[in-house]
Amino acid sequence: MNVREWWTKFIETDRPGLVRLLLIGGLGVALLAFGNFGVPRPSPPSTNASTTPHLAETPLSQQEAMVSAQLTGILEAIPGVRQVSAAVTLTRSIQSQYVSSSGGGNGTSPVVVSNQNGESVVPLDQVGPAIGGVVIVSPSAANPLLRAEMAQAVETLLQIQPYQVLVLPTAPTP
Incomplete structure (x- = not known):
């Protein structure tokens, strides 16, 4: 058939x-x-109020470098820890949420306020970056107690799990 x-x-x-x-x-x-008809949802307008870029407006790689630098400074403040190199991997950058014109927090149509400096968006909240992992390298990591302190400091500061942190000693110089 x-x-x-x-x-x-x-x-x-x-x-x-x-x-x-x-x-x-x-x-x-x-x-x-x-199905594609409807009101387009605009993105939040940029603000002219400040001239320095916020962390949320920088690319992911720059945010990783900034977090790594801050982490290095904090770890080197631990007594006995020296020459720290930190590398932080972010899986998501900082995201800002805005108050919507309907009064809710969905942020699809933000409220814009005009003032003397120009227009600005009314912020609601800012969600921090998602940390994928952290690698710390330091000659001080050869000491097990210092290695444990550095790992615990990273876990506490970045609110991440122990499996996301790797602390390694540098090779001894001849």
């Missing part, structure tokens, strides 16, 4: 099924065609 014979037999024997099939198919095409 070829397709033409099957189609002819289908039309003759099951007319209500054919009508249902055509209606469902037409509804699917209509939903696909008209």
Whole structure:
């Protein structure tokens, strides 16, 4: 039996099924065609109030470098720890959420306030970056107690799990 014979037999024997099939198919095409209509959601406007870029406005690699530098400074403040190199990997950058014009916190249409310095967006919250992992290298890590203190400091500061932190000693110089 070829397709033409099957189609002819289908039309003759099951007319209500054919009508249902055509209606469902037409509804699917209509939903696909008209599904993209609606009000576009604008992104929050940039502010002119400050001239220095916020951490949320910098690229992910720059945020990683900034967090790594801060972490290095904090770890070197631990007594006995010296020459620390830190590398932080972020999986998500800092994200800002804004008050919406409807009063909620979904941030799809932000409230813009005008003042003497220009326009600014009303912030609601800022979600911190997601840390993928941290590698610390220091000659002080050869001491197990200092290595444990550095790992615990990183876990506490960045609020991450122990498996996300690796503390390694540097090779001894000859």
